[in-house]
Amino acid sequence: MEIEEINKFIEEEIKRLEKYYKDKDNNELTMAIGFKVVEEIGELFNEILKHKGYQRKEKLDKMNKKDIKTEFADVIFTVLILAKRFDIDIEDAIKIKMEEIKKRDY
């Protein structure tokens, strides 16, 4: 899968969201999209706890239809949608960051 394919998907997704949230003001929509990231991060940690054998029974029952694999995709998608809200070229941003990290001493 090429990044163009993901980009196209994200663009369609954000158009759908903007239509859906047409009554929202711009800042509020950005927040709503941002908190979607928080929600997905939360679900990812729920999966992590599950893998450690830590989760409460009731939560395990509710969550077992989802697995950790798609939680990663959820996190990435919500982040990409948020970045799109800020008109950020994520491919470019990743390249810049990779160069920075390579230069770090550990």
Place this chain on the structure above:
Amino acid sequence: MEIRKKTWPKYFQDILDGKKKFEVRLADFDIHEGDVLVLEEYNPETKEYTRRSIKKKVNFVTKFNPAEIHEIDEIKEHGFWLIGLGDDNLNAKQMQEKVDKTIKQYGGYWEPLSMMARITEEIGELARAINIKYGGKKSKFEGDGREIEEELADVFYTTLAIANKFDIDLGKVLMEKIEKSHEKYKEVYDDGN
């Protein structure tokens, strides 16, 4: 003003345990709200101070003369009740103790990072609840996303648990923080009035 008074061991212990939150004293001295009362434990049998003492802030004081309300004979016959007025609201310390009890009952504390994972998860659920109510997000099915208050309570519970884990007196730290930010804002917003 600081006022020092003798206290008998039985009463001293009750004050120390937080059970006795009042003092009854003969009004032969001056005392005002805001004063500090230093209660020094005194053993009436050995007639010696035990060297234990406790400091309390006076947040309420009133004076009355029982002889004006009742017949002296009645007072002599019945004496007085001293009644403590509590309420159902727990303070932060009591909440932490309750959480501690519950956690120890169900398997004990997790490692710090796992607790952090838990609070992250709860924050995520709170974000979802608020987004459903105020962010125009549709719930996926009936009853999806619990009430904000419940999610907030989950975050709070985990916060108290983390405080316990690190031996933090959260109420105390919170009060210090409020005090500090109050000082900071006073500088910023106070226009001298």
